[in-house]
Amino acid sequence: MEAATESTGLPPAVVRDYLLLGLRFGRLVDGFVDCWIGDPALEREVRDEPLPTAAELVRQAREVAVAVPDSGLEPARQRFLTAQLTALECGGRRLAGEELPFLREIEAYFQVRIELRDPDWYASAHAELAAELPGSAPLRDRLVEAHRRDRVPPDRLGPAVRAVAEALRAELADRFPLPPGERVDFEVVTGQPWNAFNTYLGGLRSRVALNADVGHRITALPFVATHEAYPGHHAEHCLKEAELVRARGWAEHSIALVNTPQCLVAEGMAEQAIHAALGPGWGAWTADVLAEVGLRFDGERAERIETAFGRLLAARQDAAIMLHDRGGSPDEVAGFLARAMLVSDERARQMLVFLTDPLWRAYTTTYIEGSRLVRRWLGAGAPGAAVAGRYRRLLVEPVLPVDLAADAPAPA
Numbered sequence: 001m002e003a004a005t006e007s008t009g010l011p012p013a014v015v016r017d018y019l020l021l022g023l024r025f026g027r028l029v030d031g032f033v034d035c036w037i038g039d040p041a042l043e044r045e046v047r048d049e050p051l052p053t054a055a056e057l058v059r060q061a062r063e064v065a066v067a068v069p070d071s072g073l074e075p076a077r078q079r080f081l082t083a084q085l086t087a088l089e090c091g092g093r094r095l096a097g098e099e100l101p102f103l104r105e106i107e108a109y110f111q112v113r114i115e116l117r118d119p120d121w122y123a124s125a126h127a128e129l130a131a132e133l134p135g136s137a138p139l140r141d142r143l144v145e146a147h148r149r150d151r152v153p154p155d156r157l158g159p160a161v162r163a164v165a166e167a168l169r170a171e172l173a174d175r176f177p178l179p180p181g182e183r184v185d186f187e188v189v190t191g192q193p194w195n196a197f198n199t200y201l202g203g204l205r206s207r208v209a210l211n212a213d214v215g216h217r218i219t220a221l222p223f224v225a226t227h228e229a230y231p232g233h234h235a236e237h238c239l240k241e242a243e244l245v246r247a248r249g250w251a252e253h254s255i256a257l258v259n260t261p262q263c264l265v266a267e268g269m270a271e272q273a274i275h276a277a278l279g280p281g282w283g284a285w286t287a288d289v290l291a292e293v294g295l296r297f298d299g300e301r302a303e304r305i306e307t308a309f310g311r312l313l314a315a316r317q318d319a320a321i322m323l324h325d326r327g328g329s330p331d332e333v334a335g336f337l338a339r340a341m342l343v344s345d346e347r348a349r350q351m352l353v354f355l356t357d358p359l360w361r362a363y364t365t366t367y368i369e370g371s372r373l374v375r376r377w378l379g380a381g382a383p384g385a386a387v388a389g390r391y392r393r394l395l396v397e398p399v400l401p402v403d404l405a406a407d408a409p410a411p412a
Helices: 002-007 013-028 040-048 054-070 075-095 102-110 119-132 139-149 154-171 218-228 233-248 261-271 273-277 282-291 299-324 330-341 345-356 364-378 387-396 401-406
Strands: 033-036 183-189 196-202 205-211 255-257
Touching: 013 033, 013 040, 013 054, 013 075, 013 255, 054 075, 075 102, 075 255, 075 261, 102 261, 102 299, 102 364, 119 139, 119 299, 154 183, 154 205, 154 218, 154 282, 196 218, 196 233, 205 218, 205 233, 218 233, 218 261, 218 273, 218 282, 218 299, 233 261, 233 387, 255 261, 261 273, 261 364, 261 387, 261 401, 273 364, 273 387, 282 299, 299 330, 299 345, 299 364, 330 345, 364 387, 364 401
Parallel strands: 183 205
Antiparallel strands: 033 255, 196 205
16 A cells, blocks of 8 residues: 555555644744655645644644554554654643643653753863863963854854855765755854754755854864754655655655654754764864864864863753752752853843743753764764774665664663
């Protein structure tokens, strides 16, 4: 039945129902549909319907999930849809006003369990930063000042990130080949709760917006470019559109929905993209690229500082747990972020905007736990296996968090 249905160009009924459900969530919550490259007729159908209620979406998620085992789809597709529908049911219950324990919500969305980090995790990173930033002032002040000096002038942000992205595109053409005609356009915006955002437009094209309000740093530009473009989100969208949607007719991958297992893997991949693309030495590589556009810095030292600072990013997930599971006040959590991440009070408050947004409050886990899970999995290959080879699998295959966890060594 599946082959006959898909040979006509129409998705199986259960896939069609899943796509309609995802689009309906998007009508209720702006931003819930992260990417849509599917049949415009489905989008018109949902747009012309009465606005659904959250309770109706919960019911529909359960009904579609019940239909999956008898759909005739192969097991991998069934597992993907079941995981996504579990997350959507939970999201619908939250929209309907049901109070759910935060950690249970995280597990339903992302197939992971999270907990607070040991304070020693931050202390050791602080010690590394202190060695790189000598002085008598408090370490936070030293790092804030270093980050201030490292900021990209607003009028140079767009050209600088484009230069890094184009260099990556050329550098990675052999390891991560993309279909001909792909393209990324960058724009600078303000007034958003995120740092940067990839909007995949379909047809192998992405638009990446950078939020100038956060004060992007020169040494962070390779992280932005690898995460959002090559070999991160843009590369993944292009390859899955070409290999899964077009070549195999797996229409369920024509939509990407936030707060689902799908996005935890995608964000984990994007967070690890710099390591798959450049590995050790990325600082010197970036310094050479940006020198061509007039931005100069010590790449080797920047890499050491950025690596230590990167370990502090886990505090964002701890902050979410403190806010939504432990009953911490915004003031208490902002203070924790400022101390743990060594950021200014202003930057800590800005991070709270994301952590308290109704749609994005759980999303930090996709970066922190997703990155840790993908990093473990990338290192779990046979001796001598290239990280790039395993990363390429993630670009073209639909993999769930539980799959990565089952095929990776336990964390130390």
